[in-house]
Amino acid sequence: MTRKTALHDAHVAAGARLVDFVGWEMPINYGSQMDEHHQVRTDAGMFDVSHMTVVDIHGPQTRDFLSRLLANDVAKLHTAGKALYSCMLNEAGGVIDDLIAYFMDEEWFRLVVNAATRDKGLAWLERQGAEFRIAVTEHHELAMIAVQGPRARDKVHTLLEADVVVELLELKPFNAVLHDELFIARTGYTGEDGYEILMGAGQAVSVWNSLREAGVMPCGLAARDTLRLEAGMHLYGQDMEEDVTPLESGLGWTVALNDERDFIGRSALEKQIAEGIQDKLLGLVLEDRGVLRPGQKVITPAGDGITTSGSFSPTLQKAIGLARVPMAAGEECAVEIRGKLLKARIVRPPFVRNGKPCEGLLQGLAG
Amino acid sequence: MSDIPTDLGxxxxxxxxxxxxxxxxxxxxxxxxxxxxGDMVYVELPEAGLSFEQGDACAVVESVKAASDIYAPVSGEVIEFNSALEDTPELVNTDPYGEGWLFKIRLSDPSEIEGLLKAAEYEAKQDG
Structure with missing residues (x-):
């Protein structure tokens, strides 16, 4: 039995192709994922991401708990609405989930975690939280719409009261504001500016319809995947998993090791650093014709690696991917696709930012 | 509702x-x-001269979303492939029964044509 979001009927009416995504019936596209991708890069598109799990942590030891739970350090969060991207690790340093933590006040943090990992993530939260004076509340009653693209914020602003718009104009990236029933975060998963908006499920259809009238195109999860890949953003279950650490997944920047904070997985990460990290996660650009997909073998002079994500980049008109390769690998590599070795280059993500191919990629791509 | 021309197998x-x-x-x-x-971005077609039995994997079409094998619907030798698809694979989306054709084959067993599904039968399989 698949679950449906509050926007299910609106998707059907808009001609969505619906698929089962981790137990949710979600739009994969509304016709052409390519058109939807370009719409987000050049104008504004919106995604129903109500399947994502929203969890509030309340209580006097909320900060202490998250300081123990997360590999990134919530000590960085002091102003209301400020967000932090972090991995949640097991004792072996493997990634249980990646999430965004929002500081609301000293006794209230909000977490947005992956739908695909909801059960094990919540179980882990409950288990680790048992030693702390905190309460974990999951919000089933909320819907979430991501509005993304260079014109996304302007279009959202046309729907809101003037005083809210004033506040949103001041809102910095990776911050959120709470206004009555609306939680508006300047975050996203596309490499474009925009908002992720949480609201009561009962409001979702009217917000969605108003956004459509403001010229925001509905976009499916397929476009969301190519957008995040171009932006060099990682997907849990592909680019990071329970048996790899963030240090082997291009996520060292999200691990705060600078003080003595005793977070779960720290000792394993320190051991890995002391012994030498063997692998790194970087980007791939395929120079030959073909399409990169997850699980393809990457051959480098320093040894073999594997693609963790791969697709066709609608912006670059080339196949791109992410790959876990030996630490000593340079730019040169080949990817094995259906028995053939195709030429590829190892590059540093992102591939696209704010609608434009990233510097350094252009030269190689032109040649 | 998808288009299923009645003159094809x-x-x-x-x-x-x-x-x-x-x-x-x-x-x-x-x-x-x-x-x-969905949106086609790459098509890998068999070279002329290659022979396939009915049901053999003989080509691959890749959309942004996924790679999908194409199986030889009839046995024979490939005599030509649609080279236009190298640069414009999206023809498979825009004109699947015309400009988006994949390859031509010399039939080794012309009786196989009669055994193919008729349009109504193919349509029924999709509904089921």
Whole structure:
């Protein structure tokens, strides 16, 4: 039995192709994922991401708990609405989930975690939280719409009261504001500016319809995947998993090791650093014709690696991917696709930012 | 509702076959298949001269979403592939029964044409 979001009927009416995504019936596209991708890069598109799990942590030891739970350090969060991207690790340093933590006040943090990992993530939260004076509340009653693209914020602003718009104009990236029933975060998963908006499920259809009238195109999860890949953003279950650490997944920047904070997985990460990290996660650009997909073998002079994500980049008109390769690998590599070795280059993500191919990629791509 | 021309033969794996005379046929994928796969970005076609038995994997079409094998709907030797798809694979989406054809094959067993699904039978398989 698949679950449906509050926007299910609106998707059907808009001609969505619906698929089962981790137990949710979600739009994969509304016709052409390519058109939807370009719409987000050049104008504004919106995604129903109500399947994502929203969890509030309340209580006097909320900060202490998250300081123990997360590999990134919530000590960085002091102003209301400020967000932090972090991995949640097991004792072996493997990634249980990646999430965004929002500081609301000293006794209230909000977490947005992956739908695909909801059960094990919540179980882990409950288990680790048992030693702390905190309460974990999951919000089933909320819907979430991501509005993304260079014109996304302007279009959202046309729907809101003037005083809210004033506040949103001041809102910095990776911050959120709470206004009555609306939680508006300047975050996203596309490499474009925009908002992720949480609201009561009962409001979702009217917000969605108003956004459509403001010229925001509905976009499916397929476009969301190519957008995040171009932006060099990682997907849990592909680019990071329970048996790899963030240090082997291009996520060292999200691990705060600078003080003595005793977070779960720290000792394993320190051991890995002391012994030498063997692998790194970087980007791939395929120079030959073909399409990169997850699980393809990457051959480098320093040894073999594997693609963790791969697709066709609608912006670059080339196949791109992410790959876990030996630490000593340079730019040169080949990817094995259906028995053939195709030429590829190892590059540093992102591939696209704010609608434009990233510097350094252009030269190689032109040649 | 997808377009299923009645003058073609089909396989359950979504290839179509248009017989040209008694000895050759054109092969492509159905409107239903292209719609399900989405925006095509790469097509890998068999070189002329290669022979396949009915049901052999003989080509690959890749949309942004996924790679999908194409199975020879009839046995024979490939005599030409659609080179336009190298630069414009999206023809498979825009004109699956015309400009988006995949390859031409010289039939080694012309009786296989009669065994293909009729349009109504193929349509029924999709509903089921």
């Amino acid at each position: 089909y396989r359950e794996s979504h290839e179509w076959v248009r017989a040209i005379g008694d000895e050759t046929a054109v092969v492509g994928i159905s409107d239903h298949a292209q719609s399900a796969l």
